[in-house]
Structures are given as C-alpha cells and as structure tokens.
Amino acid sequence: MISARFAGRLGGFDLDVAFEAPGRGVTALFGPSGCGKTSVLRCMAGLTRLPGGRLEVNGELWQEGRRILPTHRRAVGYVFQEASLFAHMSVRENLRYGMRRARGSLRISEEEVVALLGIEALFTRPTAALSGGERQRVAIGRALLSQPALLLMDEPLSALDRISREEILPYLERLHATLEMPIIFVSHDMSEVERLADRLVLMEAGRVRAEGPLADLLADPSLPLIHRPDLAAVLEGEVLSVDPHYGLSEIAVRGGVITVPGALGPRGTRRRLRIPASDVSLGRRAPLDTTILNALPATILDAAPDPNEGHLTTVRLALGPAGDGALLLSRVSRKSWDRLGFAPGDPIVARLKATALSGRGRPAETAPERTAENVPD
Structure with missing residues (x-):
C-alpha cells in the first residue's frame, strides 16, 4: 500500500x-x-x-x-x-x-x-x-x-x-x-x-x-468526467469461450456476457472492455431480427440532461437481471427518453452497438494486442 x-x-x-x-x-x-x-x-x-x-x-x-x-x-x-x-x-x-x-x-x-x-x-x-x-x-x-x-x-x-x-x-x-x-x-x-x-x-x-x-x-454523476463528449464505461472480465469460425470471443463481466471480435485467449484470460456511452441504446425488451449481438438485461440507476448537449440524456445502468452488476453508461436523445417513459429503477435491455476492446492478457501472453473497434452489428 x-x-x-x-x-x-x-x-x-x-x-x-x-x-x-x-x-x-x-x-x-x-x-x-x-x-x-x-x-x-x-x-x-x-x-x-x-x-x-x-x-x-x-x-x-x-x-x-x-x-x-x-x-x-x-x-x-x-x-x-x-x-x-x-x-x-x-x-x-x-x-x-x-x-x-x-x-x-x-x-x-x-x-x-x-x-x-x-x-x-x-x-x-x-x-x-x-x-x-x-x-x-x-x-x-x-x-x-x-x-x-x-x-x-x-x-x-x-x-x-x-x-x-x-x-x-x-x-x-x-x-x-x-x-x-x-x-x-x-x-x-x-x-x-x-x-x-x-x-x-x-x-x-x-x-x-x-x-x-x-x-x-x-460513472460518478457528481464529477465532470461524466460530461465528456467521449464518455465511456470500462468493464473488466474474463474470456468464457472463443468461436474461431466467426472470430468472436465471449467475455464474462459482472452481470452479463459480452461478445467481442477476435480470438482473445484461452478461458480465464483477463480482458478490459471500453464501451462508449454513445454506442449503448436502451429498450424495454430484447430486439428481434437485428444484427446487434449484445442485448443485456440491466436496471436504470439514474439519468440527467447533458449540460453540454441539451438534447441528450446521460443514463447510468447496472447490468444483470437484478441490477447488481457492472456499471454501464448510455447517452440517448432526450426525445427517445421521454417517448419511452424511462425512469430510475426500470428494468431495461441495454443494446451494445459497438465495443472497443483494450487487450489485457495473462502474464504468459507476450504478443502485443490490437485494439478492436466496432463489434459487427
């Protein structure tokens, strides 16, 4: 210490x-x-x-x-x-x-x-x-x-x-x-x-x-960091599985499993995910007939108008059916927020349109990792 x-x-x-x-x-x-x-x-x-x-x-x-x-x-x-x-x-x-x-x-x-x-x-x-x-x-x-x-x-x-x-x-x-x-x-x-x-x-x-x-x-609403234009959540997780046919990996985070591009190491490899708030959309239920790979249950913690962009609302979410998982952030239009009638405490589905992966592997891994942008929608 x-x-x-x-x-x-x-x-x-x-x-x-x-x-x-x-x-x-x-x-x-x-x-x-x-x-x-x-x-x-x-x-x-x-x-x-x-x-x-x-x-x-x-x-x-x-x-x-x-x-x-x-x-x-x-x-x-x-x-x-x-x-x-x-x-x-x-x-x-x-x-x-x-x-x-x-x-x-x-x-x-x-x-x-x-x-x-x-x-x-x-x-x-x-x-x-x-x-x-x-x-x-x-x-x-x-x-x-x-x-x-x-x-x-x-x-x-x-x-x-x-x-x-x-x-x-x-x-x-x-x-x-x-x-x-x-x-x-x-x-x-x-x-x-x-x-x-x-x-x-x-x-x-x-x-x-x-x-x-x-x-x-x-994700602290009392700090100026949450008002940054490039606001993003950072999640830590472990590789659950790799699909070599489609070139995708499943990463377990608190409250859910996220699919990201690339073969990211054997099961148990630690990885860090950066998820931009602008790439998280919200819905009442899981989407049907869509190319979006990641739709995770979550709970709305709170929301506030963006002081720099008045037409946007910044939303804090907790992943998982019980809303006790990792923190996630979403930046949606105020019109969509009002139209769907969202409120703190509501169970919703967070749809991740893109994920930037910051590769962090186990000590045994020595090859430099690339940064992967844009999970296929």
Whole structure:
C-alpha cells in the first residue's frame, strides 16, 4: 500500500494532496495541465521536497515531515516524458546502467525485462537510431532494472506521435498484467487512463477532487468526467469461450456476457472492455431480427440532461437481471427518453452497438494486442 500526502507552496502554486494507492497495479493521476500531477510525482521521487508531507511505500517510510529520505536511497524508478537515454551508450549499455543503480533485492531480471518490452533486437543499435516508441521502451526497461519498489511514469506517451503511442501501449498493458509492483501513471489523456489504470486520482488546481476505482469515478454523476463528449464505461472480465469460425470471443463481466471480435485467449484470460456511452441504446425488451449481438438485461440507476448537449440524456445502468452488476453508461436523445417513459429503477435491455476492446492478457501472453473497434452489428 502507498500512502501519500504533500502540502506546501511551489513558487506561486499551492499543492495540498493526499491519496492512497494499492501495492500492485496502476494508479493514474489525471487532470488538466498545471494541476500539480508532475509535482506530486517529483515529491514521491524525492526530487522536490516539501516539509509538509508524508510518504509510505509498502511499509517503508520515505518521508515524515522534514525527515526526507534522499532520492538515491529510494527504490524508485522514474520514466520521464522524454526518454533521456545516454547517447554514447548502446541500448544494452543503457539497460545495464539501470542495473548498476539497483537497490534492494532482485525483483525483475534482465531477461524478463527484455522479453516484456520486446527490445532484444535493439541491443546493438545506437540510441539515435531508435524510434520514439523504441526509445521509451528502453527507458522503461532501464527504470525497471533499477529494481524499484515503486515505478513513476510522467506522461511517458505525451511526446510520441499517434503511431508510436499505439506501438507502446500494448507493452505497458503487458507490464501491468505481469509486474508485482505499484505504478503511478501521470496523464491528461483519458484514453490512456482507460486502457491502463485500475485506480484514478482526479486532480484539480493542486488538490485531489476524487479518488477511487477507475470504473466508479468514470460513472460518478457528481464529477465532470461524466460530461465528456467521449464518455465511456470500462468493464473488466474474463474470456468464457472463443468461436474461431466467426472470430468472436465471449467475455464474462459482472452481470452479463459480452461478445467481442477476435480470438482473445484461452478461458480465464483477463480482458478490459471500453464501451462508449454513445454506442449503448436502451429498450424495454430484447430486439428481434437485428444484427446487434449484445442485448443485456440491466436496471436504470439514474439519468440527467447533458449540460453540454441539451438534447441528450446521460443514463447510468447496472447490468444483470437484478441490477447488481457492472456499471454501464448510455447517452440517448432526450426525445427517445421521454417517448419511452424511462425512469430510475426500470428494468431495461441495454443494446451494445459497438465495443472497443483494450487487450489485457495473462502474464504468459507476450504478443502485443490490437485494439478492436466496432463489434459487427
């Protein structure tokens, strides 16, 4: 478990944050530019020192007020926006520099890092010959080989173009599925957070607006996230079966089973689904004679007009006949909502027109996953 609290003035900026994160998995610090995300990461690394603070990492006290453990004595790995590799060293030499900085017991071997990040073919190349995504993979490998108890990632994809971002995201997903260490991931891009994070710390003007499981905060009607134009629900599930003839997989989530494209691994493989609110339509009963593959029983929890688009209504649903399953979101026209006479507590059928799959597999899986859009309707 990580317990962090930092308070103080940084130039003309006041920082006052406190949050907790589990001892394994990805916790995202999310918010607009200038809200203090990087400042929090620097405090956790010991690069910025605020006397009003406390930091405990899996039972080790790194800061208690003015008693601050120096950076060089913290088992922390830091991945910056720019991959600051040593130009005079080869890829392998950069990796082994990280090993020389290792503190504490061996948590991950060079062979494991190379396999996870797919960088063996880069060993002999000069760093200047690497693409942006390749450079960042090497930087992550170097940080991991320092044997951190905590991995800090400060917008590691922000300096990459779209193609490079898509290249590296599957590797980050693989790290999440494999590593037994906490990762604090800073981003202002919700699509990255939706793919990688388990827990979300929502920041605003140097303070924590909310913290909790990602799926819960995305669907919290009291938070501004629910008013995003690209609003989506994130569901975790397991592969139930694969149909090789039609190229489809069934994913069991709390309260139902969702059919998605692709052969997504053997039974029990963990997968994450991103379901856009705009692709969830509502009905009183299951549709007949339709190409829509997914029609799931659900219960309406609540609904509210969209403040940005007055003709739309945002609806929160809970899957399952009893309405006790995973949270789902739908954005429908106000006319349709009024015409069908929906109300909170109503049992309905949620029809999923499209599902974007963010592939997260078991540690044994090593091939990068593609992102699948648009389940066949």
